Amino acid sequence: MIGLFWENFRISLGSIFANKTRSILTALGIVIGVLSVTLMGTLISGLDKTFEKSMAGFRSDVLLLSRMEWFSGDTDWWEMRNRPRMKEDYGQKLLARSQFVEAVAPVSERGGSIIRDDRRIDSRFFGTTTSYLATNSSTEIEQGRFFTDGENRSGARVLVIGGDVADALFPNEDPLDKYVKIGNYKFRVIGILKKMGKFMGMFSMDNQATMPMGTYKRLYARRGWMTLRVKVNTTDVETAKGDVRGIIRNIRRLKPTEKDNFGINQSSTLEAQYKAIKLAIGGTGIFITALSLVVGGIGIMNIMFVSVKERTREIGVRKALGATKNMILGQFLMEAIMICLIAGLFGMGIAYGLSIIINNFFPSSMPMGLAVGAIMLSVIIGVISGLVPSYRAARLDPIDALRYE
Numbered sequence: 001m002i003g004l005f006w007e008n009f010r011i012s013l014g015s016i017f018a019n020k021t022r023s024i025l026t027a028l029g030i031v032i033g034v035l036s037v038t039l040m041g042t043l044i045s046g047l048d049k050t051f052e053k054s055m056a057g058f059r060s061d062v063l064l065l066s067r068m069e070w071f072s073g074d075t076d077w078w079e080m081r082n083r084p085r086m087k088e089d090y091g092q093k094l095l096a097r098s099q100f101v102e103a104v105a106p107v108s109e110r111g112g113s114i115i116r117d118d119r120r121i122d123s124r125f126f127g128t129t130t131s132y133l134a135t136n137s138s139t140e141i142e143q144g145r146f147f148t149d150g151e152n153r154s155g156a157r158v159l160v161i162g163g164d165v166a167d168a169l170f171p172n173e174d175p176l177d178k179y180v181k182i183g184n185y186k187f188r189v190i191g192i193l194k195k196m197g198k199f200m201g202m203f204s205m206d207n208q209a210t211m212p213m214g215t216y217k218r219l220y221a222r223r224g225w226m227t228l229r230v231k232v233n234t235t236d237v238e239t240a241k242g243d244v245r246g247i248i249r250n251i252r253r254l255k256p257t258e259k260d261n262f263g264i265n266q267s268s269t270l271e272a273q274y275k276a277i278k279l280a281i282g283g284t285g286i287f288i289t290a291l292s293l294v295v296g297g298i299g300i301m302n303i304m305f306v307s308v309k310e311r312t313r314e315i316g317v318r319k320a321l322g323a324t325k326n327m328i329l330g331q332f333l334m335e336a337i338m339i340c341l342i343a344g345l346f347g348m349g350i351a352y353g354l355s356i357i358i359n360n361f362f363p364s365s366m367p368m369g370l371a372v373g374a375i376m377l378s379v380i381i382g383v384i385s386g387l388v389p390s391y392r393a394a395r396l397d398p399i400d401a402l403r404y405e
């Protein structure tokens with residue numbers, strides 16, 4: 001049995017290498033199919049890891065109140081742009097009126113440069129309160145501390161900086177208790193945030209700086225956007241969301257017939273959009289893969305029929321020397337499988353190289369199960385596409401085969 005296997009293996013390889021160009025062109029469909037499925041799987045795996053890491057700062061029990069909805073639907077952008085601003089005192093009213101609200105952190109932000117001597121970095125800086133830590137689980141202090149309620153009330157010019165800011169302005173030295181400038185104002189660095197990486201591999205979350213809201217309001221007045229981060233104390237987030245919505249509508253004295261002039265955003269909204277995007281990417285990948293494999297399978301079946309016809313006399317000689325139908329069947333089936341297997345390995349090799357390049361943009365790696373599945377898929381395609389031509393070769397009459405010109 002083993003001897004027969006190796007004999008078929010040797011004959012199959014000999015036939016493939018005897019017709020290199022034809023074999024390569026025939027295998028291209030399988031290469032593209034396996035490349036598509038492995039690369040798409042690697043891409044989705046990387047997106048999942050990146051999305052999960054990026055969503056760490058968007059807790060499921062935190063609502064984000066602002067002028068705009070993330071995905072506005074029928075509401076025009078200009079209409080949302082002209083809505084009234086969120087106000088800091090909404091937070092106190094929510095805490096007083098809602099049984100579901102545990103903590104509220106107002107957050108205002110704007111862009112600018114942070115400077116130290118001849119070094120500078122473009123940054124986003126935030127004004128917030130000490131409640132911010134309770135509403136953002138991804139914010140961790142690596143060195144130093146966060147500012148205090150007293151520093152917030154007094155408008156102290158203190159700053160908690162991200163890892164990229166620390167690296168850019170303080171290479172090879174400790175930033176704590178040193179001074180930086182934002183515009184014309186000097187700030188003392190009191191803390192450094194733990195690095196969080198890039199959001200979806202696109203922009204860094206570590207080039208930010210955080211100051212007390214009291215300081216922000218004194219220096220920048222009403223400039224910049226304000227968002228209220230509202231942490232709820234229940235797993236029934238939708239009920240809490242409805243309660244918060246009713247309170248904000250009441251504060252703004254909206255009539256029952258009037259639409260909301262504010263947005264309430266949450267992590268589930270991003271997750272739903274991400275799932276839709278991932279489904280679209282996956283669907284496209286499946287379509288390309290299926291099309292490539294079908295075309296590749298048809299190509300291999302066609303070339304196997306040609307091979308059987310070209311080697312009719314060889315089949316007749318082998319049968320005359322005692323080869324059984326199963327031997328002939330195994331020989332041609334092995335050849336189809338070998339073409340698909342080599343093509344699958346080649347396609348997976350290309351996909352692995354590309355996955356290393358993808359990893360430079362966001363964390364990804366080719367799942368081992370996907371690699372094994374891709375190889376098995378290529379073998380299955382080989383069996384399916386080679387079965388009919390192999391069966392036809394096995395049924396040839398040896399006398400007719402020997403007479404074939």
